[in-house]
Amino acid sequence: MLYLYLGSTMETDHFPAPSSKYLPGGKVRVTTANAHLQARYRSVGLVTLGIPALGTLAALGLLAFQPLRLLDVALLLGMYVLTVFGLEVGYHRHFAHGAFKASPPVRVTLAVLGGMAASGPLIYWAATHRLHHHFPDEPGDPHSPYLKADRPLERLPGLWHAHTGWMLDSEITNCALLARDLLRDLNVSRLNRRYYLWVLLGLLLPALVGGLASATWMGALQGLLWGGMVRIFLVHQLYIGALNSVCHLLGDRPFATGDLSTNNAWLALPTLGESWHNNHHAFCSSAVTGLEWWQIDPSGWCIRLLAAVGLVWEVKIPNQATIAARRQVR
Structure with missing residues (x-):
């Protein structure tokens, strides 16, 4: 069932909204600068970013010996969309923002598919995203293109930091504070602990399909490279990186959100609708980012479809009066 709500920029019913890097009283930080954890974080980031990049180079090099098959393209596009x-x-609209409620099978499916993207464990991903919404383009934002920690950034260094650099050099998000609702959910915690299994599944699945379809080891290798490595590389660039960098630098700002998020039509399809990023920052809990009829939002369409068949419910969508009230006066 869908219902309308009076949206706001903070989902305080889902997680706390501290006004600084500390909770009131200055006792609990929203991040930690632990050197050991940051070193591990950097190592995991290097592996996560580096292996798909090397795999993409290998896939391109293999084209000199093996032509690109229609199956490889289908695996790349299919695995990318999934x-x-x-x-x-899953990770974003459902778990991080509570934009709708879902049945257990849907929650498991979304968590596994999100894990297959190799973009981080569910709970840490959601906590870090909530941190971004607490301090959008302000000191404390983990991946603003305008500043790193409290230090302003020039255009090019800022683009690098928001797109990729923050994944290699940032403080560790306090999940116990920012995602305690998810930590308390036993099913979510179990799925979160199996993150690397989901990443492996996302690599083996296209390899298996490619191998079985061609009955050759070369077909399996091509499936692994195109449906696995190249797909992960593109997810990191066109979804994770572009939303943090491009969608805070280039585009329109129809809503007064107090930050520098933008709407970028060129990225609507690659991000499945999240590039209407200013819309999202204006109505963080909305299950729909395409607030105009012409704004392409495949994720919102899918949520509406799932609601129509009863698999999700309490789908939050801002009403027209709320949308109009938030628009900037030109």
Whole structure:
């Protein structure tokens, strides 16, 4: 069932909204600068970013010996859509923002698909995203293109930091504070602990399909490279990186959100609708980002479809009066 709500920029019913890097009283930080954890974080980031990049180079090099098959393209596109769907509908709109409620099978499916994107464990991903909404383009934002920690950034360094650099050099998000609702959910915690299994599944599945379809080891390798490595590389660039960098630098700002988020039509399809990013920052808990009839939002369409068949419910969508009230006066 869908219902309308009076949206706001903070989902305080889902997680706390501290006004600084500390909770009131200055006792609990929203991040930690632990050197050991940051070193591990950096190592995991290097592996997560580096292996798909090397795999993409290998896939391109292999074209000199093996032509690109229609199956490889289908695996690339199919796995890309499935995993970005898991990130955007699952990790982002459902788990991070509580934009709708879902049945256990849907929650498991979304969590697994999101994990297959190799963009981080569910709970840490959601906590870090909530941190971004607490301090959008302000000191404390983990991936603003305008500043790193409290230090302003020039255009090019800021683009790098927001797109990729923050994944290699940032403080560790306090999940116990920012995602305690998810930590308390036993099923979510179990899925979160199996994150690397989901990443492996996202690599083995296209390899298996490619191998079985061609009955050759080369077909399996091509499936692994195109449906696995190249797909993860593109997810990191066109979804994770572009939303943090491009969608805070280039585009329109129809809503007064107090930050520098933008709407970028060129990225609507690659991000499955999340590039209407200013819309999202204006109505964080909305299950729909395409607030105009012409704004392409495949994720919102899928959520509406799931609601129509009863698999999700309490789908939050801002009403027209709320949308009009938030628009900037030109």
